[in-house]
Amino acid sequence: MKAILIVLTITTTLPAADYYVATTGSDQNRGSLRQPFRTISRGLAAARKPGDNVIVRKGVYPQSRTLNIVNAGSKEKFITLRSFKDEQVIIDGRNTPMDTSLIAVLTHHIRIQDLEIRNSNRIGIEIWGPGSRIHTVEVIGNNIHHCQLNGTYAGFNNLNDPVRDILMADNTIKNCVLINEKLSSSSWSFGIGAGLSKNVRLKNNTVSQCYGEGIGLYLSDHGVIEDNVVHDNFSVNIYLDNTTNTQVTRNLVYTTNDNKFYRFNQPASGIQIANENYRGYTNLSSHNTITNNILIGNYFAFSYGGYQRGGGLRHTIFSNNTAYGSTGPLLHIDADKGHQSTRIINNIFKQIGGAQITVIQGPTDQIEFRNNLWHGGVPHRAVKNANDVYADPLFINGGSKNAKDYQLQSNSPARNTGIKTxxxxxxxxxxxRNNRTDLGAWKFELTTTNSQSQ
Structure with a gap:
């Protein structure tokens, strides 16, 4: 009889660990709370298992090279780089080589949270690579400023395997794209955004004073840009370039008239759609939905730019937005034969200061205009509809930079004059909104403020 040997192999999975970093630590330590590492790179090297955390104590951490995050987390077990509780952690890239990013994410299921990231000689947080390897990354609650290019950026160079499933939320991005400050560079990087990407969510960020577009997506699909505050960026505050199936909603976009960020002596436009030329790539903008945004004092509030590749407004919805007081036309549409199945409905357009209220060029038979409110100018005949309203919308306090001031007074003519979509x-x-459709970004709600503003 042959002997049968059965070998049982028992594997144990070590629990996730917290590794601490402090300016008083040593890289020869264990990385515990009482014996922290000295450098963030040592902490990242130690965090090899899904669920591990690198927790950085307060202080300034100058870097001489890029912090590469290469160890992967897993579903519901992110590897996280974050600050300790409410302590201020500053990662400074002033001494890194030129044209190198400060933090580079090179893997998946990574979270970067509650850090101050400054003086990057390229990108503050760069998420670059194929979606098969670079995906499910969260950049949350960081203060990123004074970067030569983007504050944070996700991208790749292959539309067949785009970087994907990225969340950038609750960040403050300021004074980025500094390479373009003296207009000696033609770089048009975003303060925050992505290119050749899929499922990128840009949510509740504040983006300002960047010498490029504020928030942007290009050659991207199924993005979300929502609940952001965007102001005083260069050229365009929110930009969709060769981007499809993307929602742009509940953003507050304005200028404080800081002319350091003017292009051609004008503030940035609010929201713009276009299709620039990218060699070897085609992804004409279409099926985008732009709703419930408040646009104040921009150059154009909403515009389509037909330059370079053109392509038109294709299957685009621009609905229930409030546009107030642009220095140029509130609504600007370049001539293009490619417009298809687009609707511009239920919006409020209130112009001040004598600028044109619309500039509409070329054929618009494929664009439906209806149930919009116009005040402060005569709109182009192509946009007029029998269901339009021509009257002051009666905001609570139009002209401020406070979104709530663009709620409607109780006797506003914008009440109950829209169509349900x-x-x-x-x-x-x-x-x-239920069954009642008010025009503009706000549904009327009776409050003490608007009841007293009659």
Missing amino acids: KEVGSDFGGNQ
Whole structure:
């Protein structure tokens, strides 16, 4: 009889660990709270298992080279780089080589949270690579400023395997794209954004004073840009370039008239769609939904640019937005034969200061205009509809930079004059519109303020 040997192999999975970093630590330590590492790179090297955390104590951490994050987390077990509780952690890239990013994410299921990241000689946080390897990354609650290019950026160079499933939320991005400050560079990087990407969510960020576009997506699909505050960037505040199936909603976009960020002596436009030329890539903008945004004092509030590749407004919804007081036309559409199945409905356009209220060029038979409110100028005949309203919308306090001031007074002519659409179920504040459709970004809600503003 042959002997049968059965070998049982028992594997144990070590629990996730917290590794601490402090300016008083040593890289020869264990990385515990009482014996922290000295450098963030040592902490990242130690965090090899899904669920591991690199927790950095307060202080300034100058870097001489890029912090590469190469160890992967897993579903519901991210590897996280973050600050300790409410302590201020500053990662400084002043001494890194030229044209190198400060933090580079080279893997998946990574979270970077609650850090101050400054003086990058390229990108503050760079997420670069194929989506098969670079995906499910979260950049949350960081203060990123004074970067030569983007504050944070995700991208790749292959539309067949785009970087994907990225969340950038609750960040403050300021004074980035400094390479373009003296207009000696033609770089048009975003303060925050992505290119050749899929499923990128840009949510609740504040983006300002960047010498390039504020928030942007290009050659991207299924993005979300929502609940952001965007102001005083260069050329365009929110830009969709060769981007499809993307929602742009509940953003507050304005200028403080800081002319350091003017292009051609004008502030940035609010929201723009275009299709620039990218050699070897085609992804004409289409099926984008732009709703419940408040646009104040920009150059154009909403515009389509037909330059370079053109392509038109294709299957685009621009609905229930409030546009106020642009220095140029509130609505600007370049001539293009490619417009298809686009609707511009239920918006409020209030112009001040004598600028034109619209500039509409070329054929618009494939664009439906209806149930919009116009005040402060005569709109182009192509946009007029029998269901339009021509009257002051009676905001609570139009002209401020406070989104709530663009709520409607109780006697506003914008009340109950819209048409119900499946794309707009709620308003700027998240209130359900139900069966009543008011024009603009806000549904009327009776408050002490607007009841006294009659």
